[in-house]
Amino acid sequence: MSTQTYRASLLHFAAATSSPKLDYVFIADGLLVTRNGKVEFIGEYKDNINQYLGAVHHDFSGKLILPGFIDSHLHFPQTEMLASFGEQLLDWLTDYTFPVERKFENKDYASRIAKVFLNQLHRHGTTTGMVYSSVHKQATDALFEEAQKTDMLLIAGKVCMDRHCPDWLQDTPESAQRDSADLIDTWHNNGRLKYAITPRFAPTSTKEQLHALGELAQQYPDVYIQTHLSENHNEIAWVKELFPERKNYLDVYDHYNLLRKGAVFGHGIHLEQTEWQRLRETQASIAFCPTSNLFLGSGLFDLAKAQQENVPVMLATDVGGGTSFSMLKTLGEAYKICQLKGNQIDPMQGLYLMTQGAAVTLGLDDKIGNLNVDTDADFVILDPEFDELTTLRFENHRTPQDLIFALSMLADDRAIHATYVAGEPVYQAKKQTKEEAHNVT
Known part of the structure; x- marks a missing residue:
């Protein structure tokens, strides 16, 4: 060259x-x-x-x-449903997300959307994404195959969920562990590609599945972990019902060995003090998703609190709950959320959270x-x-x-x-x- x-x-x-x-x-x-x-x-x-x-x-x-730009949280199967009207998180998943994700059992369809998805990232200046695929192994293969064509540094994982979703989107503890392991062996550190173990969020995984994924995380200590945390008040209440033996939402992931450096938790809007402490102790991080937090009415992330607690934060679009692939627009919405919380995000701080700061948090600042x-x-x-x-x-x-x-x-x-x-x-x-x-x- x-x-x-x-x-x-x-x-x-x-x-x-x-x-x-x-x-x-x-x-x-x-x-x-x-x-x-x-x-x-x-x-x-x-x-x-x-x-x-x-x-x-x-x-x-x-x-x-x-x-x-580095986008630390977004959903490739939700590309086509971006800007779907009028729900909060749990209803939005049922009414929009799950029906769309069913289409991704067809690999040709997944490949078609993967091309559009990656084109949109590049069109908006994003060169690395931390991406949720669908529950289908073949859709994750399709995404990695498309990313490899441009030698892109992409972090992605097959979504795992074995309950509280339609039967036709469920995997099992065994298949989630097996398929994720196969994908890790095929794609992790294959060129510039990286893998993330991806339980969708605690309510859609049984204890058995979380245990299986935690075993996988211990087997592959350099693989990333990504999931959702404390995005919505109803979601948090649901987690407490499903896991009454755990101290809080984050403790569910902690108990199943899914909390460590390299684990990225989407949202983290409504955290207890002990959760902030464990995030800091383990060097896990939060993906701040301002446009989706506003769009779904989830709440206002407290960036100043995260800084005070020394918890790493990255910016993210969260497409398709987020309303744009643009990290620049995402920074603008982050500024507005911080204003509503009574503090400010300096523009250079915002740029840092979607470039070098994100790379440092992901342990990739020697590369991107x-x-x-x-x-x-x-x-x-x-x-x-x-x-x-x-x-x-x-x-x-x-x-x-x-x-x-x-x-x-x-x-x-x-x-x-x-x-x-x-x-x-x-x-x-x-x-x-x-x-x-x-x-x-």
Whole structure:
């Protein structure tokens, strides 16, 4: 693969930080160099371009290069039911989610939706997702097969549920363990792919199934775990009815060996103090899903509390309860939730939670989440002035903080000029002009 150079403004976090408002790297006229799918160099354009004579040069002056976005919680089978009207969580699952997921027993259908799903991620600048498949093993195979075509770093898992769902969506403790193990052996660390053990949520798994999945988690200590936690008051009450012997919702997962570093719990809106403590002790994390929390009326996540408790948090769209694939829009909704909770999320903090912060939480910051040398060349090129209004908005204000904040309120997929995975373009808003791509001489 030839050496590629990119001229644009560059913005990223080079290391883990508790102060993203201050600890970011911004190069107004920057040079990013990639080779063989990796970042080879990052620095000032004028001081370094002469070292790369003969490379293929891409001039994106006036645009902004960021690390590819990381979406830590979303549902691939719910792509087609995004924006379905009018329910709270439990009724929404019954009325919309389960009927749609039945279609994924057909692998050809799953492959078709997987293509759309991954295209939408790339169209919105997302290069890594932590994804729930359906209960069907073949649908999970289809998703991984599609992701592998672009060498995408994707974390995904087959949903496991053996009760409180239609008979035609149920697996068993034995089949959930066996199918998950087969998928782990096939896909985990196959290229850039990763696996996540995925009980849907405690109410849809019997104690026997949770025990079987906990055994699997102990057998594969480097595999991720993903499920839901304390999203809705009725859900929490239901968990207490189903597991009266457990101290709280999180304790169900803890008891069955599903709580550890690398376990990601969607939502975590209504947590008890002891749950915050156990999340901190085990270094498990929360996926903050603002658009779905608002859409389903679930509640307002307390980001300030999570920070106070030192519990890692990542941003997530939660498609299809979430209403957009855009991580920029998701950041905008996170800002509004924090405002309603009486605090603020700084735009740089928000960017951190969907790039480097997420990568650190997932133990992947040596590969993704930043533009550091030797990391995988996953990045997005933003066009801040993508229409008349944004051109006016940025006429006199273009600090990094102002750019990210304004785009979190105003941007949609039109702001994504291009998305690159492992150094290759997987989405381009328009074909590059001759002026944008040429050999450096």
